[in-house]
Amino acid sequence: MGKGFLKKLGLGLKETRNYFSDGVAALFFGRATIDADMLDHLEELLIGADLGVEVTERFLRDLKPCVERKEVSDLVSLKKKLKKFMVSILEKERSEMPFSVSPKVTLFVGVNGVGKTTTIGKRAQKLKEEGGRIVLAAGDTFRAGAGEQLALWGERVGVEVIRHRPGADPAAVAFDAVSAGLARKSDHVLIDTAGRLQTKNNLMAELKKMVRVLEKAMPGAPHEKILVLDATTGQNALSQAKLFNEAIGITGIILTKLDGTGRGGIVIPIVETLSVPVTDIGVGEGADDLIPFHVESFVDALFEDTPQG
Amino acid sequence: MLENLTKKLDSIFKKIRGKGLLTDKNIDEALREVRLALLEADVHFKVAKSFIEGVREKAVGKEILEGLAPGQQVVKIVWKELSRLMGEEGKTIALSSQPPTLIMLVGLQGSGKTTTVGKLARRFKREGKRVLLVAGDLQRPAAVSQLQTLGKGLDVPVMDPGTNKDPVIVMEKGVKQGRKEGFDVVIFDTAGRLQVDEALMAELVQMKSGISPDEILFVADAMTGQTAVDVARKFHEDLGLTGIILTKTEGDARGGALLSIRSVTGAPIKFIGTGEKLEDLEPFHPDRMASRILGMGDVLSLVELAEESYSKEQAEILEKKIRKEEFTLEDFAQQVKQMKKIGGMEKMLDMIPGARNLKVLPDQSRIEKEMKHVEAIISSMTDKERRIPSIINGNRRKRISRGSGTSVQEINRLLKQFYQAKKMLKRMSTGKMKGLGQMMSPFG
Numbered sequence: 001m002g003k004g005f006l007k008k009l010g011l012g013l014k015e016t017r018n019y020f021s022d023g024v025a026a027l028f029f030g031r032a033t034i035d036a037d038m039l040d041h042l043e044e045l046l047i048g049a050d051l052g053v054e055v056t057e058r059f060l061r062d063l064k065p066c067v068e069r070k071e072v073s074d075l076v077s078l079k080k081k082l083k084k085f086m087v088s089i090l091e092k093e094r095s096e097m098p099f100s101v102s103p104k105v106t107l108f109v110g111v112n113g114v115g116k117t118t119t120i121g122k123r124a125q126k127l128k129e130e131g132g133r134i135v136l137a138a139g140d141t142f143r144a145g146a147g148e149q150l151a152l153w154g155e156r157v158g159v160e161v162i163r164h165r166p167g168a169d170p171a172a173v174a175f176d177a178v179s180a181g182l183a184r185k186s187d188h189v190l191i192d193t194a195g196r197l198q199t200k201n202n203l204m205a206e207l208k209k210m211v212r213v214l215e216k217a218m219p220g221a222p223h224e225k226i227l228v229l230d231a232t233t234g235q236n237a238l239s240q241a242k243l244f245n246e247a248i249g250i251t252g253i254i255l256t257k258l259d260g261t262g263r264g265g266i267v268i269p270i271v272e273t274l275s276v277p278v279t280d281i282g283v284g285e286g287a288d289d290l291i292p293f294h295v296e297s298f299v300d301a302l303f304e305d306t307p308q309g
Numbered sequence: 310m311l312e313n314l315t316k317k318l319d320s321i322f323k324k325i326r327g328k329g330l331l332t333d334k335n336i337d338e339a340l341r342e343v344r345l346a347l348l349e350a351d352v353h354f355k356v357a358k359s360f361i362e363g364v365r366e367k368a369v370g371k372e373i374l375e376g377l378a379p380g381q382q383v384v385k386i387v388w389k390e391l392s393r394l395m396g397e398e399g400k401t402i403a404l405s406s407q408p409p410t411l412i413m414l415v416g417l418q419g420s421g422k423t424t425t426v427g428k429l430a431r432r433f434k435r436e437g438k439r440v441l442l443v444a445g446d447l448q449r450p451a452a453v454s455q456l457q458t459l460g461k462g463l464d465v466p467v468m469d470p471g472t473n474k475d476p477v478i479v480m481e482k483g484v485k486q487g488r489k490e491g492f493d494v495v496i497f498d499t500a501g502r503l504q505v506d507e508a509l510m511a512e513l514v515q516m517k518s519g520i521s522p523d524e525i526l527f528v529a530d531a532m533t534g535q536t537a538v539d540v541a542r543k544f545h546e547d548l549g550l551t552g553i554i555l556t557k558t559e560g561d562a563r564g565g566a567l568l569s570i571r572s573v574t575g576a577p578i579k580f581i582g583t584g585e586k587l588e589d590l591e592p593f594h595p596d597r598m599a600s601r602i603l604g605m606g607d608v609l610s611l612v613e614l615a616e617e618s619y620s621k622e623q624a625e626i627l628e629k630k631i632r633k634e635e636f637t638l639e640d641f642a643q644q645v646k647q648m649k650k651i652g653g654m655e656k657m658l659d660m661i662p663g664a665r666n667l668k669v670l671p672d673q674s675r676i677e678k679e680m681k682h683v684e685a686i687i688s689s690m691t692d693k694e695r696r697i698p699s700i701i702n703g704n705r706r707k708r709i710s711r712g713s714g715t716s717v718q719e720i721n722r723l724l725k726q727f728y729q730a731k732k733m734l735k736r737m738s739t740g741k742m743k744g745l746g747q748m749m750s751p752f753g
Binding site: 050053198237257 | 533
């Protein structure tokens with residue numbers, strides 16, 4: 001783990017860290033021991049981070065006997081307990097893709113406005129810097145301006161973008177992009193999709209069709225199906241994760257806008273219920289602000305005392 | 310939207326509904342559950358807390374009104390408090406007496422500002438107003454072209470920002486153009502803010518003083534979590550919001566953010582976005598939303614929708630037909646079409662009291678499919694067959710099934726349903742509608 005990476009993580013998570021670190025520290029102001037009133041405040045702190053009622057209640061249930069046995073009695077031990085709890089949930093085996101596939105086809109899905117197109121742009125830039133050959137697919141043929149947005153990223157990064165007319169069948173766009181990727185011996189095909197609410201059966205069916213068509217274009221594709229989640233989303237993110245997973249089987253989650261106001265606590269119940277790992281997090285507007293998610297550094301960054309920077 | 314919360318509250322009140330007395334203990338128990346349900350619905354914890362306190366104060370020690378069971382009384386108090394928290398009856402945008410009315414939309418990135426600009430433009434245009442759109446979002450790649458595409462589709466002009474990179478200057482130019490060319494409404498899009506960043510807020514404040522808008526509307530995503538409170542508060546403090554538009558309410562988001570934003574800003578909720586299409590923008594009705602949360606359904610909205618898509622004359626003709634027993638398969642097909650217009654089963658189920666609590670909810674996509682089949686079958690019949698269904702014999706059934714791509718069994722089932730519907734309609738038109746009336750009254 002490089003120093004630059006940790007710095008970026010620390011800066012990007014400033015808001016979230018301030019919330020957790022200051023919040024936990026504030027619990028001990030004017031208090032020597034952990035009492036019922038303080039546990040109430042702790043509950044609010046966790047709920048306020050969008051951890052959800054269930055996970056919060058479970059942590060408090062776990063905590064109570066530790067407090068009685070005096071294992072947890074001060075700021076240091078409480079932080080340690082909280083970190084351990086979060087790490088235990090977030091740590092999921094990540095099944096690595098065999099790197100022999102070429103091109104590796106990745107499908108990006110999610111509800112409206114979570115930052116799918118921007119995420120694809122950032123990832124394209126990174127892969128390009130690593131020397132990869134990339135094709136982008138403008139699979140959002142619905143939203144006005146979505147194709148242009150991806151095309152602009154394509155220009156900026158210097159990679160080819162496969163586009164059809166607005167309103168065209170997104171599965172056809174995806175098919176063409178994979179065909180182009182195969183013909184040009186590309187390393188990666190990144191496919192954008194229109195934002196869709198997870199409860200819209202017809203749109204979810206469209207997504208299933210895209211996956212079927214991709215399999216026809218290249219057996220085994222799409223190799224990765226990434227759900228993009230907005231860190232400011234509340235408990236509805238759970239429903240998003242569940243329904244997208246039921247429809248196409250998610251292989252990873254990218255959490256965006258973590259540098260914003262969102263605290264991203266919602267990933268904890270999601271990872272717990274779905275056992276799908278978080279692969280990357282978006283911590284800034286720049287192309288290099290999409291960084292790999294590393295559980296220990298992430299949780300450490302949340303509870304750091306002295307901000308790096 | 311809020312149906313999950315509805316379900317939860319319903320089950321809580323079922324527990325105390327049967328009890329004879331409102332005791333401190335059973336109120337506490339119910340309110341604890343209400344609080345958890347609100348938190349799960351993303352209502353901010355402080356808002357939830359004050360809400361619960363408000364309800365408790367009103368519930369404990371209050372005499373039980375005659376005619377109301379104690380449980381019903383708690384339901385009523387919760388409903389009232391919920392309505393109160395969400396504000397007064399639906400307020401929309403008042404047009405300025407000196408046009409153009411200047412409307413500025415602000416909000417976080419991805420909340421749906423640009424789409425909402427299009428929806429508002431469509432609404433004003435339909436009212437016969439001349440609308441000008443101005444892009445104040447010069448940062449996001451393609452934001453301007455998104456607005457231009459929307460404008461083209463609606464046939465509403467979009468001011469060209471040219472090569473100008475300063476959004477404040479662009480917006481001031483928009484005001485000038487709006488005045489000079491006699492527009493009724495000018496709607497300003499602004500760049501999405503990823504966070505409540507001082508520099509970017511300062512820019513919004515500059516825009517505000519540059520154009521002095523009549524309305525500053527905060528566009529918020531119904532799926533927002535606990536941070537909704539902080540974000541809304543900051544926007545309100547710096548800009549003085551005049552209203553809120555809640556987007557993406559058609560999903561299964563419980564929409565607690567709505568309660569939070571409303572309670573910290575005090576600004577009225579003016580519209581809710583209910584779909585991706587430009588016509589999917591509805592006025593907000595706090596009382597109806599409160600009813601919906603409590604599982605009392607949104608009967609008023611349903612009635613209005615039905616009225617909108619069903620003219621009075623049509624209804625009268627139908628009634629006459631039913632009375633004279635002239636209700637034909639054609640009318641039946643018409644009914645199916647109306648149902649589709651209202652928005653299909655899913656939308657209706659949301660609005661019918663208690664429908665979400667049915668143990669076995671019929672698969673909605675299956676119902677929609679069946680409705681399509683019904684249409685296809687009836688379209689494949691001759692006029693005579695539609696008027697006099699009794700002539701449809703085996704051969705005719707075979708022909709219809711080939712024509713509509715359905716099976717003979719499906720046609721048999723449809724005819725059976727039709728005869729049943731006819732019988733039921735006749736009974737309804739002659740008998741009393743007592744059952745229906747009871748269903749519509751929330752506390753009856």
